[in-house]
Amino acid sequence: MSFLSASLDRIKPSPTIAVSTKAAELKAAGKDVIGLGAGEPDFDTPDHIKEAAIKAIWDGQTKYTAVDGTPACKAAIVEKFKRENGLSFETNQISVNSGGKHTIYNAMVATLNPGDEVVIPTPYWVSYPDITLLAGGTPVFVPTSIDTNFKMTPEALEAAITPKTKWLIFNSPSNPSGAAYTESEIKALGEVLKRHDHVWVFADDIYEHICYEGFEFKTIAAVVPEIAHRTLTMNGVAKAFAMTGWRIGYAAGDAKLIKAMAKVQSQSTSNPCSISQAATVAALLGPQDYLAERAAVFQARRDLVVGMLGKAEGISCPTPEGAFYVYPSIAGCIGKTSPSGRKIATDEDFVTYILEDYGLAAVHGEAFGLSPHFRMSYATSTEALTTACERIQEACARLK
The missing domain is CATH 3.90.1150.10 (Aspartate Aminotransferase, domain 1)
Incomplete structure (x- = not known):
């Protein structure tokens, strides 16, 4: 054995x-x-973010925090979603984690049972299927191609959904292809999702601020408000703010789901780094130019x-x-x-x-x-x- x-x-x-x-x-x-x-x-990492972290150290912010984020960090995330995405949340709907991968892990472990399916368009970020498998779920892949600019069509999404589907993982702009869905393309996928109210959406928005030639980023919960109550919107400071080593990801969604994710986190990593959370406040509320x-x-x-x-x-x-x-x-x-x-x-x-x-x-x-x-x-x-x-x-x- x-x-x-x-x-x-x-x-x-x-x-x-x-x-x-x-x-x-x-x-x-x-x-x-x-x-x-x-x-x-x-x-x-920008200097004002570093300085906020140094100040936090000197101010003694070096102790345990609440399991899934300090009140200040959660409040900054609430403000970010309101300012940039037109989404309104309370702090009990916010989860702060040790990186975006940690956010995905918490969500999948907190929700998946054996036999549950997670729809994942290809090409996908390498961790999506493995985290699904580790949590006991079954990845269901939706093929795309270079001919469709690596974007999932509504017809392909419809074909992938079964009574066992629990999540769709939706990443735009995408790792690895860089494909980004327009507002009209998101609305078309939303029409499919509105017909399947048992399917939740995990929106991975980590590359939100890295778009080109005037492309206007939109997040699915804002474009399709009818499914916002069953959407978990994930983001983080790693990519746009050049804070990969600081290890802060975060998500916003249904309060019961956020509480369940905190339960998982309480028995694994506990709180994200207190210093990194202070730096995240500076990143989200400071200069954005x-x-x-x-x-x-x-x-x-x-x-x-x-x-x-x-x-x-x-x-x-x-x-x-x-x-x-x-x-x-x-x-x-x-x-x-x-x-x-x-x-x-x-x-x-x-x-x-x-x-x-x-x-x-x-x-x-x-x-x-x-x-x-x-x-x-x-x-x-x-x-x-x-x-x-x-x-x-x-x-x-x-x-x-």
């Missing part, structure tokens, strides 16, 4: 973390490696990467509306052979080829549920991205 839990057999380690770890190991060994796998902005400035930098990088990858033989790269990833198709590379004789039969073969032969660490599409693709983060310097794209162009040109 194995000493380890059988539930571990249902999941796998995070592929994105594995790629970042491998890149760091190769760099430490003196290899010339460009990491393209991490979903982490290369900007620093730099968010658009940073999004403009990401857009310039996106345009560089899309343009250069579009010139690589065998690659087709759509232009994402948000986030900081591209998800190019490598269908034109499949079946070819590298100069060393490596057969490129899968997208995992391709990312192994560009890592070992060209020092580029990216994540293969199979990890996100849609092949043959790979995910490349452009949350790094223009110089590094230019070099990386030149290497990919060369790598593709040398395939025969």
Whole structure:
């Protein structure tokens, strides 16, 4: 009998973390490696947020807090949702967690029973299905394609819903594709959801502030108010505010669900870091002008990467509306052979080829549920991205 839990057999380690770890190991060994796998902005946390955290330390805010967030942090989140999304909540409808992944985990563990289904469009963030499985649920995947700009259609959503469906996980802008749903597209999905009142919606809005070319972000609870009572809206400070290491995610929704998530949290991590919560207050209530400035930098990088990858033989790269990833198709590379004789039969073969032969660490599409693709983060310097794209162009040109 194995000493380890059988539930571990249902999941796998995070592929994105594995790629970042491998890149760091190769760099430490003196290899010339460009990491393209991490979903982490290369900007620093703004100074006013750092200063708020330092002040919190000197003010003695170093003790346990309420399990799912301080009153000040919850109040700042309530204000954020009202100001930016037109959503009204009370503080008992707010959950503060140790990162967005923690928020998802709490929600799924608090609600899923064996046999419950969670609808997840592909390509998906790698943790959605594994957290579902760990919580005892069953992922139900809704395929999308490059032809639909990686967006789920109302017809595909309707076909995926069964009497066992408990959640739809809805991520816009998307990791890994960068696809972002317009207000009209969200309304069309809402018409389906209004017909199925047993289905709850987990709205992952973590890339809300990273949208391009005037794209107007809308969250589903505001666009389809008829389903707001069964929508959990998740966000966080990691991506837009460059606070990945501070580990704060948060969500707003039904008070009974929030209470259930707090119960899970009380027996796992307990409260999020008190210092990080003070920093989050400063992030949400302080200056916001730099968010658009940073999004403009990401857009310039996106345009560089899309343009250069579009010139690589065998690659087709759509232009994402948000986030900081591209998800190019490598269908034109499949079946070819590298100069060393490596057969490129899968997208995992391709990312192994560009890592070992060209020092580029990216994540293969199979990890996100849609092949043959790979995910490349452009949350790094223009110089590094230019070099990386030149290497990919060369790598593709040398395939025969």
